[in-house]
Amino acid sequence: MPFRTTDNSSAESERIEAAIAMATFHELTIAELRPVTREAVAITFAVPPALRETFRYRQGQHIALRTRIAGEQIMRTYSICAGVPTNALRIAVKRQPHGMFSNFANDELEPGQTLEVMPPRGHFYTPLDPNQAKHYLAFAAGSGITPVLSIIETTLAVERASRFTLVYGNRISASILFLEELADLKNTHLERFNLLHVLSREPADSGLLHGRITEEKCAQLCERCIDIAGVDECFICGPEPMRQAVTEALHAHGIERRRIHVELFTVPGERKRSLPPRHAATQADHAVSRVAIIVEGRRFEFDLARNTESLLEAGLRTGADLPFSCKGGVCATCRAKLLAGKVEMAANYALEDDELKAGYVLTCQSYPLSKNIVLDYDA
Numbered sequence: 001m002p003f004r005t006t007d008n009s010s011a012e013s014e015r016i017e018a019a020i021a022m023a024t025f026h027e028l029t030i031a032e033l034r035p036v037t038r039e040a041v042a043i044t045f046a047v048p049p050a051l052r053e054t055f056r057y058r059q060g061q062h063i064a065l066r067t068r069i070a071g072e073q074i075m076r077t078y079s080i081c082a083g084v085p086t087n088a089l090r091i092a093v094k095r096q097p098h099g100m101f102s103n104f105a106n107d108e109l110e111p112g113q114t115l116e117v118m119p120p121r122g123h124f125y126t127p128l129d130p131n132q133a134k135h136y137l138a139f140a141a142g143s144g145i146t147p148v149l150s151i152i153e154t155t156l157a158v159e160r161a162s163r164f165t166l167v168y169g170n171r172i173s174a175s176i177l178f179l180e181e182l183a184d185l186k187n188t189h190l191e192r193f194n195l196l197h198v199l200s201r202e203p204a205d206s207g208l209l210h211g212r213i214t215e216e217k218c219a220q221l222c223e224r225c226i227d228i229a230g231v232d233e234c235f236i237c238g239p240e241p242m243r244q245a246v247t248e249a250l251h252a253h254g255i256e257r258r259r260i261h262v263e264l265f266t267v268p269g270e271r272k273r274s275l276p277p278r279h280a281a282t283q284a285d286h287a288v289s290r291v292a293i294i295v296e297g298r299r300f301e302f303d304l305a306r307n308t309e310s311l312l313e314a315g316l317r318t319g320a321d322l323p324f325s326c327k328g329g330v331c332a333t334c335r336a337k338l339l340a341g342k343v344e345m346a347a348n349y350a351l352e353d354d355e356l357k358a359g360y361v362l363t364c365q366s367y368p369l370s371k372n373i374v375l376d377y378d379a
Contacts, residue, residue, distance in 0.1 A: 057120035059154035077331035083153025133161035141238030218249035289368035337379035
């Protein structure tokens, strides 16, 4: 059946308008570009007064960007690296081998140019309270420092009685993102901020701070450098192997998994997408599902043969302008609420348990299991 749309004119127009604003790309001007290493640049966006509420963020959240490079539409997701009190919408883009956008950002972008930006999303944070006195612990590697820096800056500013320990892994000191900013935080909060740099390709005064952040390394740090018994919340951001290693080490040292918060970043192309295992074993089943998608207050409908492609890919193919970025189940830009039907997700590195219980899915990883599917991107 051909692709069609219908206008949505419900009594909840204000809710829909707010949802559309949060699900829509807005054109923002680049206010500043500043190198942070030889291979990375910090980009600060100017947010006009009319969009200040739309782009108000929490520490640890991320934004999706969209632009055209050599005639091709490119979307990428980057964590906000500025503390909430600064009111600065800032990201850091590290150059990647063959990275189309990262090389474009480092070589060609200039202040005054514009990019399409989606409002902040993500749940890589815990609520802050000025009356709290907690000990927070974070492990980051490479570009994983970006959301963690926002979390640290915000926490130390809001909770004056709390303290923070950061274990930050890199190859060499020259590759450390935001080295000066971290040093300034350390100097400003001498008694409240404990900073441990772990370098894998550069000698360190202590052998404990040399090498990769493995499960064994994390265990040693917990036993010798960190007051692990007093830790209230943990944050981890880095490649998947590091995430798994640190999570297991922290859990073995008594940290409950509910107090371990994870943000996963991946280099494009690092993970190949595939059908869920259940689907891979039933390729002969080519029943058709009727899919309805609600996005920006409009309804799109199309048929999708099961076991062929994800709901996101099918929606894009039929012409719907759907939000997405990584397509690997990591960034949650493609998150939508399942209003009817059943789907199966091949991977999920972004949604929390409460979001899953509420019916949210990652459409880039979702495949239909029922005859009718209804997805709401505006929820």
